[in-house]
Amino acid sequence: MLSNLDALMHGFSVALTLHHIVLMIAGVLLGILVGVLPGLGAPNGVTLLLPLTFSMDPVSAIILLTSLYWGALFGGSTTSILFNIPGEPSSVATTFDGYPMARQGRASEALTYAFISAGIGALVGIVVITLLSSAVASFALRFGPPEYFAVYFLAFASFIAFGGGAPLKTIVSLCLGFGFGMMGMDTVSGSMRLTFDIPELIRGISFLVVVIGLFGLGELLLTIEEGPEFKGASGRLDPRGMLRALASLPRYWVAVLRGSAVGVWMGITPGGPTAASFMSYGLARRMSRNGARFGRGEPEGVIAPETADHSAGTSAMLPMLSLGIPGSATSAVMLGGLMIWGLNPGPMLFIEQRDFVWGMIASMYLGNVIGVILALATVPLFAAMLSVSFSIIGPVIVTVCLVGAYTVAGAPFDLWLAVVFGAAGYLMKKLDYPLAPLVLAMVIGDKAEDAFRQSMLMSNGSLGVLWSNPLVGALSTLAALFLLWPVASAVLGWHRTSKAMRMARAEPGS
Amino acid sequence: MLRRLHLELGFAGLVFLVGLVGLRGTAELDTGWASDGPQAGFFPFRVSLILMAAAALVAINAWRARETLSRTVVIEREGGARVLRFGLPILAMVAVAQWLGLYLAMALYLLFTIRFAGRRRWATALGVAVGVTVVTFVVFEKWFTVPLLKGPLEVMLGLG
Known part of the structure; x- marks a missing residue:
């Protein structure tokens, strides 16, 4: 524990330079912008910015990208409360009580509750990362290929069991992701796979282009379909309302605690912020004394999903850093970034790249504090921005997405891909296919396959290696159980999904 | 529907x-x-x-x-129509970009969607189209030196 504190202090000395703080502020502001604008979300924002970080040093790059993530999480809540339009899928649950509060003229209170509780949730997530990440990493240092494969397998299987989507549709998403990830050169044998003799497919399909299509263009089409009307409460902040909210926040400590716990759990296991916020809202409504008032402007109904949303967002960095397994779509994109910057995600990071790891963890503390302050300070600005008609903002976002798709590899073909995946993303959302598993499978699918094939090389092609010691055996067995979970629960008739989880199906794990 | x-x-x-x-x-x-x-x-x-x-x-x-x-x-019929009206111009923009480059394609796309789909005045549409394209050019070509897809026009102007 003490050595973690030392490392954290070292991290602060890395992170706290003027250059990095400017990057944090820029990242948070861009993030709030991305979060406020419908059609641009956290995974998409990080993807768009990623090509611009290729020339940066990894510490600056990750600080910029993670700050953008925090900003996007905050920005999503602003529009939820003021306009009843969730800027992010993970802030849908915030609209249930946030918007009614705003309509009652309590927008300042609702925003203060949302941002402060979100900040607390984020801090809980970061403290968990600070305390646990190096322990998890040093544990994972003993992992060989079979253990890695078992962990990847566990991640995929837990998506099917607990991702919140219909299991069959999750399987479709995962398999599509595996398939797209496999295109191009096979890393083990060097042969071309699934390229169909099309020259553009030889380098494979970049998951970044897929994210821009699925999450960017697809989301825009959904927004357009609903016919967006930005008619909302005033964005002016009332200091008295903010103080009132601050003073009464301690009364809701149970909701904050419960929300953080749900968030940390859903962030580390690949449930993601969206599922976490719905689950926390559902739990709070059932367990709170004020449960009956939920949905009509109850502060606890804002605090519960916001805390969980942010603690899930931050703690999703734990498996990404220490195991190389992302807990959400956004961290999957960041993981891809790590590889592009020449870092090898996984436990070795904690030994080889101490500056990077602890600089990033330290920056998360400051980044979230900056996030709370800037989110509150810029509410009037971004609220005014949304009064610009969507008939102008919408096409501008489209061009941003397509420019982003082109910058990934400088390939004109990728523009077509982005459009195709945009249409696919729209249809998949309409039919409740979860999108996050597809991205995850694309990013870590080939790593899982490599780990599996290396294990088979070790064991001369015997599957027994996956049960060759207690650790890997336990992981594999657990993964197999998770995989069978939907079948078992269907057979036993346990499949009682709560209302909150059904709603979370809309988009788990972004 | x-x-x-x-x-x-x-x-x-x-x-x-x-x-x-x-x-x-x-x-x-x-x-x-x-x-x-x-x-x-x-x-x-x-x-x-x-x-x-x-x-x-x-x-x-x-x-x-x-x-x-x-x-x-x-x-719904209405929503579906809105999606098509929004989506098809994107497809057109990508097709044009393959041939004329991304800058010209995005300027044309912004100009026509804001004018006709958004029913704004020509001046507004032209302002947004030129403004966004110029900002994109400066940010990508000058600040981050990430070249975007260019067509015959940029080559003619000596920007390619």
């Missing part, structure tokens, strides 16, 4: 086709299991099969629930 049942079945069919294409793509690969474990085509082959099976099961589930699903409207 579109019923949920039809969209479910249609999309499942599409996924099934993707699986079939994937299966076809593994034809020249070794899909077997040698002494050193799975070969290059092993996983693509099986992932394609699982994809097809899952798509078929989704379709069967949808068919079993056809009573309710055929009563659920998934895309």
